[in-house]
Amino acid sequence: MTTTLKQGLRDGDLVLGTFVFEFATLGIGRLAAGAGAQFVIYDAEHTGWGWETLGRLVATTRDAAPLIRVPHAARTTISRALDTGARGVMVPMVESAEEARDIVRWAKYPPDGVRGAAFGVAHDDYAATDNVAYMRRVNDEHLVITQIETVAGLAAVEEIAAVDGVDVLWVGHFDLTNSMGIPGRFDHPDYLAALDRVAAAARAAGKHAGFMAGGPQEAEMLIKRGFRILAYGGDLWIYQAALRSGLSEVRGLG
Numbered sequence: 400m401t402t403t404l405k406q407g408l409r410d411g412d413l414v415l416g417t418f419v420f421e422f423a424t425l426g427i428g429r430l431a432a433g434a435g436a437q438f439v440i441y442d443a444e445h446t447g448w449g450w451e452t453l454g455r456l457v458a459t460t461r462d463a464a465p466l467i468r469v470p471h472a473a474r475t476t477i478s479r480a481l482d483t484g485a486r487g488v489m490v491p492m493v494e495s496a497e498e499a500r501d502i503v504r505w506a507k508y509p510p511d512g513v514r515g516a517a518f519g520v521a522h523d524d525y526a527a528t529d530n531v532a533y534m535r536r537v538n539d540e541h542l543v544i545t546q547i548e549t550v551a552g553l554a555a556v557e558e559i560a561a562v563d564g565v566d567v568l569w570v571g572h573f574d575l576t577n578s579m580g581i582p583g584r585f586d587h588p589d590y591l592a593a594l595d596r597v598a599a600a601a602r603a604a605g606k607h608a609g610f611m612a613g614g615p616q617e618a619e620m621l622i623k624r625g626f627r628i629l630a631y632g633g634d635l636w637i638y639q640a641a642l643r644s645g646l647s648e649v650r651g652l653g
Contacts, residue, residue: 402540404438404464405566408607408627416463418442418611418633423452427634428460438464440630443480444471444491454483454521466542472498474505478514481506484522487542489569494551496558503564506543508534511564542566544609547597548574556597560604567628568601569609570594598625 407414416438417431431439441448441456448456457465467480468489480488490502504512518530522537543564547556548571560568570593572585581587594610601608602625609628612618613636618629631637 404542404628405540407437408566411627413622414438414628416440416466416628416630417637418468418630419456420446420633421635422638423448423456425455425459428456428463428465432461432463436463436631438466438486438630440466440468440489441485442468442633443476444468450479450483453480453485457484458521464542466544472502474501474513477502477505481514481541482517482520482522484524486540487544487566489544489546491546491571492548492552492574493545493559494549495555496562499545499559499562499565502545503543503562506541507538507564511538544569546571548572549578551578553593553596556600557603560600560606565606567607567609568597569628570597572610594621594624594626601625 404414414437416436418440419427419431420442428439439460441453443453453467457467464486465484466487466489467483467485468491469476469480472490472493477488477490488506493499493502506512506514508514508516516534518533519525519527523533544567545559545565546569547553547559552559553575556568559565573583575593576582576584576587576590579589579593581590584590598608607628608626610621610626611630611632612621613632618631621629
């Protein structure tokens with residue numbers, strides 16, 4: 400599935416998925432895939448989920464690529480996320496090319512990185528296989544997503560984009576506006592210029608710009624700016640918005 404994501408991005412397609420923050424059910428990944436999501440990002444930064452929960456979510460996701468947003472950049476967190484079977488990692492608050500290079504090294508097996516080797520476990524579906532060929536394949540297939548969500552990260556975005564092995568520059572919009580001193584000002588010209596800078600840096604380096612869009616109008620704005628991988632909201636907000644809309648409509652009938 401991550402091969403499909405990467406190929407779609409290389410072909411210039413719009414790649415769409417969603418976040419999951421709240422509903423740690425065994426069906427949530429398949430529900431998202433059935434709705435048309437090409438990937439599902441399970442959040443470990445803003446939730447209290449442990450590895451057992453994340454492992455079950457990843458294992459029961461089919462027909463969409465399961466990804467994990469780790470809480471911070473560390474070798475053990477990145478390797479454990481991938482060893483659960485996640486097909487890629489998203490790392491928050493990336494602020495330098497040096498940090499991005501470390502993230503890539505931790506996410507990839509030798510000779511491209513230093514990821515520890517354990518086979519016949521969750522990430523390879525407990526299968527006996529050609530382990531050397533497997534390492535080469537997943538080094539190429541798995542996604543490495545670096546989040547640009549601070550002033551320091553924005554200042555270094557061109558250098559981060561140039562790091563081999565980084566696939567996506569993902570804007571963390573609220574954190575970025577907080578860092579810029581304009582919290583929640585998503586119409587501010589400095590914020591809009593930051594979006595353009597990230598998209599341009601990604602394009603110049605042959606990488607891709609990503610974002611969690613809150614709705615179709617925001618998604619349209621991002622697509623026009625060159626963002627090609629978008630998460631459509633997150634489970635809790637989608638559920639609440641749909642329920643609110645339905646209840647409001649039914650209430651109006653009374």
